[in-house]
Amino acid sequence: MAESIAQDIALLPEGTRIATHRELVRRFAASGTTVSAALALLAQRGLIAPRPGSGTYRTAARPVVRAGDTTWQEAALDPAGAQGASSGALRDFHAPALLQTLSMAGPDIVDLNGGYLHPGLQPLAALASAMSRAARHPQAWDRPPAGGLPELRDWFAADIGGGLARHDVLVCAAGQSALAIALRALAQPGDPVLVESPTYPGAIAAAHAEGLRPVPVPMDAEGLRVDHLDRALARTRARVVIVQPLFQNPTGASISAARRDEIRALARRHAAFVIEDDFARHMAHADASIAPPPMVADDPDGTVVHIRSLTKVTSPNLRVGAIAARGPVLARLRSAHVIDMLIVPAPLQLTALEVVTAPGWRRERKALSVALTHRREVATEAVLTAFGDHALALRPRGGYHLWVSLPAHLDEHQLIPAALAKGVAITPGTNFSVTANSLRHVRLSYVAAPSASDVDDAIRRLAPLLIEP
Incomplete structure (x- = not known):
């Protein structure tokens, strides 16, 4: 409708009243x-303007600014310029x-x-109700404390x-932020940072954006x-290690309790921090065993910097998370946090x-756990049928994806x-490689599709593509 009206009024002189x-x-x-x-769409485009009590009128045509020569930017943006090269x-x-x-x-x-x-898995009614109540809150449009609302920091500390207490927690804009x-607070440009191999692409991208050098460290089922x-800590003298302790992206591996203690002790001995990206804490499946506490929970020396987010289990738009740490490092984190986003x-x-404080929060999480379990079972069966019995080294009971060879x-x-x-979007294993080499794997997510049957049908569509010519 807007386009049709726009075509009509384009022929009208400036100041002409349009149809009522x-x-x-x-x-x-x-x-x-x-x-x-x-x-309203036409008004946003500047094509019409209302005059109260008179009607709506055609505005002056906006001048067309033709694109100029922007090729100079290629040299200006070249990271290998004199300043970048000299800094190393x-x-x-x-x-x-x-x-x-x-x-x-x-x-x-x-x-x-x-x-x-997928919206069908999101707690949409709870989110809508929560947003409505939040908008009516007396503090909704006041400037919040830089570290986050005290009550929300209390909740994260308890979760x-x-x-941990309120003063150990900073509220941030979800996990990626x-x-x-x-990384900005703990490392200096040029420093190495140790990452799991394979690892979450966001960790690689964040390291590169800070001028850091990600170094892959092999994993196993634990x-x-x-x-x-x-050996990597001794060789590189890295001061930061990034781990995803539960249902790692992309492999689905969870760090065993004994392994957590060893990693933390190694980092402490080498004077390095462990960034614990606990993104899947609330994505355990209905048949999962009780998850061990986060690494930061048993870390009196402040080796672990913990990251927790609500986004994965609610909506991509609820970009709220937390950073938790003990000791002087929190002051550095607080400064980096303020520089990055103010509030x-x-x-x-x-x-x-x-x-998270609504009576239905636990019920919503339980419902999601059951739904994830069903989707995992459907996806696993389809993968074994399409890819073969040896395609899955791990069958994680948490998270939202399978790592398929x-x-x-x-x-x-x-x-x-x-x-x-074939009408199926999947993730190449290369995305999870620091060196961008082929890992001969793909990651299949089972939460973004509308239903479990869609997941099943999509995976089975891949079967003809896997047949050796």
Whole structure:
């Protein structure tokens, strides 16, 4: 409707009154609300302007600014320029793997790539109710404390455990922001940072953006291998290690209790910090055993900097999380936090607080746990049928994805476009590699698709692509 009206008024001289609201309702046989929305779009584009008591009028045509020669920017943005080269630490903002995780699948594509809950899995009623209550809160439009609302910090401290208190917690804009803040606070440009191999693409991108050098450390079914970690810490003198302790992205591995103690002790001996990205804490499945407490819970020496987020189990738009730590490092984290974002908006914090303190919070989490379990079972069966019995080294009872190995004759770079042609979006293993080498794996997410049956159908569509020619 807006486009049709725009074509009509483009022929009118400036200052001409356009058709009335009532006339447009009759012309398009539409509701008054729809006509108002169309006129609002045209007003945003500067094509019309209302005059109270008189009507709506055609505005002056906006001058068209033609694109000039922007090729000079290529040299200006070259990171290998004189200043960058002299510093010895170059920041890199090339993040295709991270951007791919945010790509939107078309209407004919089943999304096995996305890492956020499909709206059908989100607690939409609870979120809407929480936002409504938050908007009416007396503090909704006051400036919140830089570290976050005290009540929300209290909740995060209790949720994380280990005797943490309000003063040990900073509220931040979810996990990715917390990771970037922690890396900026703990390391200097040019420093190495040790990461799991394979690892979350956001960790690689955040390290590069801070001018850091990610160094991969091998994993096994119990998480980061301590023998390799010990040698890497000694060789690189890295001051930061990043781990995902539960249902790691992409492998699904969880660090065993004994391994957690070893990693923490090694880091302490080498005077390094452990960034504990506990993104999947609330994504345990209904048949999972009781998860061990986070590494920060048994860390009196302040070795661990803990990251917790609400985004994965609610909505990608509820970008609220926390950083927790003990000791002088918190002052550094607080400064980096303020420089990065000043504050997290109070309405968003209040909405998060309303969500997690509502009577239905535990019920919503239990329902999600059951739904994730069902989707995992469906996805696992489909993978074993399509890819073979040896495709899954791990079958995690938490998280939202499976790490699937490919047949020896097939490369992921061949499979990804072929799968897309079949109407299925999947994530290449390369996205999780520090060196961008092929890992001969793909990650299949089972939470972004509309239903479990969609997941099942999409995975089975891949079967013909796996047959050796």
